[in-house]
Amino acid sequence: MEIDPHHIELIGRLAGAGFALGLGGVGAAIGMGMAAGSADEGIMRQPQAQSSMLRTMLIGQAVGGSPSIFALVVGLLILFVPAMDLAHVGGNFIAMLVGAGLAVGFGCFGSGVGCGFPAAAACEGLARNPSRSSRVTSVMVIGQAVAQSPAIFATVIALILLFFYQHPGTDWAMMGICVGAGIAIGAGALGPGWGSGMTAGGAMSGIGHWPRSHGVTLRTMLVGQGVCETPAIFGMLVAFIMLFAMQNLQNDIVGFAKAVGAGIAVGFGGIGPGIGSGIAGKSGAEATATRPRLDALVLRTMLIGQAVSQSTAIYALIIALVLLYVI
Amino acid sequence: MDLTTLMTIVEAGVGQTADTAASAITGVDLRTAGAMIGAGICMGFGAIGPGIGEGYAAGRACEAIGRSPENAGLLTRTMLIGQAVSESTGIYSLVVALLILFVMR
Incomplete structure (x- = not known):
């Protein structure tokens, strides 16, 4: 046949x-919806602050939408990247495209949801303190940018x-490497993106209530987000081992x-x-x-937890390392 | 449809000739391959629950310490016990994954 x-x-x-x-668009849609919901509630409470809330919501959604744009770019590349050797195209090519799709799909899911938490909390905070708009927005963008780094790792792979x-x-080996590396960094980036977004959301709701403590809160948020990223770095490590040392x-x-295992x-x-780690970081940033x-x-x-x-x-x-090196 | 037919179709679909593919894979290979993927699923999905649960405990401890810092020692203790x-289900997953990899395969 x-x-x-x-x-x-x-x-x-x-x-x-x-x-x-299919996977990469879902997260950003959920995140943007959270931001819009909070902005609606905020405008209901403080209709006179609607212009600053609308601006913060749109900035938050624009930054939070970028994981889905990574997914879109990689998806278009998957559809249109030229095949080098069409006469001998086979399972390796299918596995490579599926691996790239899994990587960016799962990877952008988490960061997309994660970027929604700080955007939603920023809109809530503005409903309480409309005068703090610029400070709240700048911390929100920092938190969202850090929450996107797992999606960037996935896009790179x-x-x-x-x-x-x-x-x-x-080749069985090459097919396994492509699919395995895609799942490792893709699913590995889902939790960290989600979690560091939750940490940023906690910090934002804290700063919304108590704007004066924004310096220490920003520090706790960044430390907490850094710890959240660890599983994504493990995933990237295993993906690099598979791609370059197997x-x-x-x-x-x-x-x-x-x-694949x-x-x-x-x-x-x-x-x-x-x-x-994101749940712990959220409460830690709020308590700070x-x-x-x-x-x-x-x-x-927070760090011990x-x-x-x-x-x-x-x-x-x-x-994973036992599977790759010992067995 | 038996397994050999299925593998033949899969192999034909990915561009190999059916004869070599069907003869290259034996039952022992399939069993080992199943063990490898099974160990991965066991540890991967088994790690989700403990991770979220422990984070939840840590979050509550942070909130409680924010409210009553004088009990920080008691609260940390x-939290760690909880x-x-x-963690126990994560360790069960680890043990089962190692059993699959080293004993059962």
């Missing part, structure tokens, strides 16, 4: 672009896959399963720790804003 |  190479190419392009935009991993033919992976179905372990294993004098004590408790909640991400990393 | 208990 021979299949026309054009059809193989089309299968890969449609599946990959479907994953990229997707672009590496698209431009450097176009191999002809069908040339001698066995070329049979077992090698394929090793790479390692990707699932470190990718999905990062979701819980990322969101969990409420009682700025207790910032050292709260920061210490986040470190413990990262432990399962470390187990997942261990299992 | 309670997190250790909620």
Whole structure:
């Protein structure tokens, strides 16, 4: 049974672009909806401040929409990137496109939702203190920018896959590496994007209530967001190991399963720790804003709690490395 | 449809000739491959719950310390005990994944 190479190419392009935009567009839509909902509530409470609230909402939605734009760009590249060797296009090409789609789809989901939390909290805060519009907006944009870094990691891996991993033919090892690296960084970026957005949201609602403590709150927010990103860095580490240090992976179905299993372990294993650290960071930033004098004590408790909640991400990393190197 | 037919169709779909593909994969290979992916699913999805749960405990501890800083020691201790208990399912996942990888495969 021979299949026309054009059809193989089309299968890969449609599946990959479907994953990229089907998953990657959802998060930003949820996040933008949260921002719009909060802005509505705020305008209902303080109709005279509607222009500053509308501006903050639109800035928050514009910045929070960029993960879905990453997904759109990568999705269009998946559809239209030229195939280097159309005569020998096969499973490797399909797996590369699906891997890039999974990476950017899952990766932009989390950051898209995450960017919605600070935007929503900023609109709520403005309803209380409309005079603080510029300070609230600048902290919101900082928080959103940090929450987007997991989506940027995922986009980088997707672009590496698209431009450097176009191999002809069908090899189990190469297919496993492409799909495994995509799941590792994609699902691995979901939790951290979501969690660092929650941390930024907590800081924003704190600054909305107590604008004077914005310096220490910003510091706690950035530390908390940094810890939230750890699972995404584990995912990127495993993706890079697969892409650049796995040339001698066995070329049979077992090698394929090793790479995909390692990707699932470190990718999905990062979701819980990322969101969990985000919950801890949210409360830590809020508590810091409420009682700025207790910032050292709260920061210490937050960091201990986040470190413990990262432990399962470390187990997942261990299992992934065992799969790649020991078994 | 038995497994060999399925693999033949999959292999034909990704561009290999059916004969070589069907003969290259044995039952032992499939079993090992299943163990690898199973260990990944076990640890990956098993890590979601403990991560969120421990973060929730840490968040509540931060709020409580913000409200009554004089009890910080007690609150941190309670948080750590709660997190250790909620860690247990993550450790079960780790143990089962290691069992799959080293004992069962």
